[in-house]
Amino acid sequence: MIISVNSNPDSSEFGLLLSSTISELNVQAQKxxxxxxxxxxxxxxxxxxxxxxDLATGTPFENSIELIGGQKFPDIVAKKYYGIEVKTTTQNHWRTTGNSVLETTRVESVERIFMLFAKLANPMEFRCRPYEEVLSEVVVTHSPRYLIDMNLESGETIFDKIQIPYDTLRKKDNPIKPIIEYYKSKLREGEELWWIGQEDNGKASNIIVKIWNSLPAEDRSILKIKAMAYFPELFGSSNDKFGRLALWLITSESVVCPNVRDLFSAGGKGQVIINGKTYGNISRIFLNLFENLSQVVETIISTPATELSDYWRRHTTEKGKLMDWIDLVDIQGQKIRDAKHLNIKQMLTDLIFKK
Structure with a gap:
């Protein structure tokens, strides 16, 4: 790690130092x-x-640059104001994974950062650009990180896409949130955010991935109850109605389930008695719901409306979320041929708000 002990910034001299440094590095790369x-x-x-x-001799930066250890960002700090982050690649391109979006290890006094990128493949070359001008996207390794592209055109940075300047974003209490909102707005049918979505609700995905059948029975039951609360489409007729659930199990719960459909559909039809009235010919997925309704309702009540809005892909409120869920399940139930003889909304209302 490299840090300066000087203070007052000097923009023009630092620009010249950067330019001469890149020129010299490229000369040495050839020699x-x-x-x-x-x-x-x-x-x-x-x-x-x-x-x-060597190049700083005779400039305001003479004898000010030191090499230190640790994981601080950026790698070079001059006059406690300018910084240079050093990246390398052995591939013949100008892209690599960058630093954390959170910048928790950033040197506090640094205001302007530049990216010094070394392409060590033939032909070897060094380039340097302002940091915020080369960050094209956010990708995920063990945490959200910027994707560096030294060939990025003007107006194509991640900050242009989310319409928030880099310096504004990095100073936010939660810089991840606007990025989550941007990528969520770009999701297509059948897509979900992996890991990054957890940053917004305080959860963390387990690093260990488990197979469904290896889970204790109690854990499997809890996940099925959450599924019925979070994914009303399970009660519909779409061919891909289990798709979002399968993605959620992997990305949020670190669970792989090869047979998601069987969790809710396996077994024959049956009947249920509500307020003294017997309803017959009920499909297994609704029997599972009625049998676990109190736990499903408890899950909905304990889950923040903002989180439910994401799951349901429609706005809901703390006051109205229970009735909204009933409406969503009813809408889906009307699409099932075997449920057309049932008034799902009335049945759920009677069971939940029974006198």
Whole structure:
């Protein structure tokens, strides 16, 4: 890690220092390509430090650049104001995974950051651009990170897409939220956000992935109850009605279930008695709902309306979420041939609000 001990920024001199540093690095890449090609990752940082220190002689940055350890961001800090993040690739392109969106390790005093990118494949080349101008998207490894593209055109950064400047976003208490909202707005049918969606509700996805049948019976029961609360389309007739549930099990609960349909549809039809009236020829998925209705209702009540709005893909409120869920299930139930003889809305209302 590299940090400066000086203070007052000087924009023009720093711009000249960056330009001369890149020029010198490219000259040395031609003269000593074998040596530089071995400087991967952090190995390049002290090399860049030495080049910058030599070129800083006679400038306001002379004797101010130091190499330090740790995981701080960015890698080079000059006069406690300017920063350079150093990235390398051995591939013949200008893209790589960047730093965390959260920037929890950022040097606090740094205001302007530049990306110094070393392409160590033939032909070897160094480039440098303002940090916020080369961040095209957000991708996920173990946390949301920026995707760096040194060839990115003007107006195509992730900040242009979410319509929030980089400096504004990074200073937010929750910089992930606007990014989540942007990617959610781009979802197509059958798509869900992986991991990143958890950032908005305080949950974390388990790093260990489990097979459904390996779960304890109690855990399987809890997940089925949540599924009936969160995914009203389960009670409809769509061919892909289990798709979002399957994605949710993987992305939110770290559970792989090869036979999601069987969880709700396996078994024959039956009957249920509500307020003394017997309803027959009821499909298994509705029998499962009626048998677990109190737990489903409890789940809906305990889940924030904002979270339910995401699951249901329609706005709901704390006051109206229970009736909204009944309406959604009823709408789906009307699409099933075997449920056309039933008034699902009335049945659920009678069971939930029974006198």
């Amino acid at each position: 000593s390509s074998e040596k530089i090609s071995t400087l991967l990752g952090r190995s390049l940082e002290p090399y860049v430090r030495d080049v910058m220190s």
